Amino acid sequence: MVNHEMLNCEAVWREISNYVDGDVDAPLRSAMDEHFRTCKKCASVLAGTRNVVQLYGDERILEVPSGFGRRLEKRLAKQAAPSGGWSWTAWLVPVMAIVLVAVGLGFRNSFIYRTPPKSILAAPGRDIPPEMLVVVSDGSKVFHVAGCPFIHDKATERTITAKEAIRDGYVPCSRCLRQYLKTGLIGPADDDDAEAEVLSSVGR
Amino acid sequence: MSEPDIVLNNPAQATGGTREQELILSVQRGQHELFYELVKPYERRVYAAALAILRNEHDAEDAAQEAMLKAFANIRQFRAEARFSTWLIQITVNEALMRRRRGRTVVMEGIDDHREGEEGDYVPRDFADWREIPSEALERKEVRQRLAQALGTLDRKYREVFVLRDMEHLNIQETAEALGITAASVKTRLLRARLMLRDLLAAGWEQGWFSRLPFEKGTKPW
Numbered sequence A: 001m002v003n004h005e006m007l008n009c010e011a012v013w014r015e016i017s018n019y020v021d022g023d024v025d026a027p028l029r030s031a032m033d034e035h036f037r038t039c040k041k042c043a044s045v046l047a048g049t050r051n052v053v054q055l056y057g058d059e060r061i062l063e064v065p066s067g068f069g070r071r072l073e074k075r076l077a078k079q080a081a082p083s084g085g086w087s088w089t090a091w092l093v094p095v096m097a098i099v100l101v102a103v104g105l106g107f108r109n110s111f112i113y114r115t116p117p118k119s120i121l122a123a124p125g126r127d128i129p130p131e132m133l134v135v136v137s138d139g140s141k142v143f144h145v146a147g148c149p150f151i152h153d154k155a156t157e158r159t160i161t162a163k164e165a166i167r168d169g170y171v172p173c174s175r176c177l178r179q180y181l182k183t184g185l186i187g188p189a190d191d192d193d194a195e196a197e198v199l200s201s202v203g204r
Numbered sequence B: 001m002s003e004p005d006i007v008l009n010n011p012a013q014a015t016g017g018t019r020e021q022e023l024i025l026s027v028q029r030g031q032h033e034l035f036y037e038l039v040k041p042y043e044r045r046v047y048a049a050a051l052a053i054l055r056n057e058h059d060a061e062d063a064a065q066e067a068m069l070k071a072f073a074n075i076r077q078f079r080a081e082a083r084f085s086t087w088l089i090q091i092t093v094n095e096a097l098m099r100r101r102r103g104r105t106v107v108m109e110g111i112d113d114h115r116e117g118e119e120g121d122y123v124p125r126d127f128a129d130w131r132e133i134p135s136e137a138l139e140r141k142e143v144r145q146r147l148a149q150a151l152g153t154l155d156r157k158y159r160e161v162f163v164l165r166d167m168e169h170l171n172i173q174e175t176a177e178a179l180g181i182t183a184a185s186v187k188t189r190l191l192r193a194r195l196m197l198r199d200l201l202a203a204g205w206e207q208g209w210f211s212r213l214p215f216e217k218g219t220k221p222w
Helices: A009-020 A026-038 A040-056 A068-080 A088-112 A162-167 A190-201 B017-028 B032-054 B057-073 B084-102 B135-139 B141-152 B156-167 B172-179 B183-206
Strands: A133-136 A158-161
Touching: A009 A026, A009 A040, A009 B183, A026 A040, A040 B141, A040 B156, A040 B183, A068 B032, A068 B057, A133 A162, A158 A162, B017 B032, B032 B057, B032 B084, B032 B156, B057 B084, B084 B172, B135 B141, B141 B156, B141 B183, B156 B172, B156 B183, B172 B183
Parallel strands: none
Antiparallel strands: A133 A158
16 A cells, blocks of 8 residues: 555656556545656656657557568468358359259250150050040059059049040050050060950950 | 556557448458458557567568468457457467467567566666657657667566557556466566666667657757
8 A cells, every 4th residue: 555645756666657557546646746746756757658658659660571461461362262261252153153064964964865764654655545534543643444453542433534634644554555555665575465464354 | 547648559449440340240241352451450560469479570470470360260250349459469469479389489588687576666777857759750760670679678578568568559457368467467567668668768868879869958768
């Protein structure tokens, strides 16, 4: 605890840095102000301390090395480029390029490659009489002649025209309507047995 | 507490907080090309902080630039409640201290006054009449070199505190946190650093360092 009324030079020197920073309480500041008015030595110390703080606090005291900014800019650019520092616009270019390539390849493939049906069950028919009555049922996308043993879920079967069936996405049964399948992908000879079986079953 | 006796030349205040805040937000949102504009006003301060710790111009530049790159990489973590300049300086101090600990740089130590302990009182040696040095004196390269030379003779523990507090304008608590010491130690070291520099520069005046400055005959700047 400093006795403010009895401030000697040593006590002033101990607090002079805090005084310059405004970090002393009001009574101590008043006592130091009074001391500086009467003590030439301490006034000199105060003035010199202020000079030090003011001069070294000036930015001009130190120059950065020549080219510092240029080298920093270069390093920043290098860091930003390969790491995750891209903006969304920078990402847009490669993403768009990938999309264009993918679309282009798909478009090209649509002309060059035709994927054959994996099953004759998926083959479309040809020359089917549009008004021919056929049977469809739930759970299957195949239409049949009435009485075909391969009709799925007979409880839900209903009769419509071939035109309606085709419009609704149904394809002819490879058993009972085989004669309308002209894909060239019809199976081996044992299918003939199935055809005979179907035809006989429908009374043809 | 009363207002500070000296108005510090704080570039963070001079550059205008609003523009700086705009730049920070823009960089955080992805306009990374604006980062250099954001840190350019602090180039000198960042370099000075690194130099105060590493005492080698080449190492100081490398550490300062590495600190700026780290600030760039972590800009999203910066929160507006802190001053950007303080955040940047603290990153720089950490980088420089880390390099010094790793021994990647040879630090030329200053002259330590071993006659007195840190807690002991420092007794000023020169009590000449004084006259304020005009800030224009800093335009002269010779003056800047003399001031840098005087700073370089301080022992590391005084130099670091002085640079962070009086050149980087960190407050007492920020300086203490950056260096990992107590606020009381910061105040003690700062007092000694200021008084030692005052004496060193007074001696320099005797040797004619500032002989071409416009001082009145018979007065000293310190």
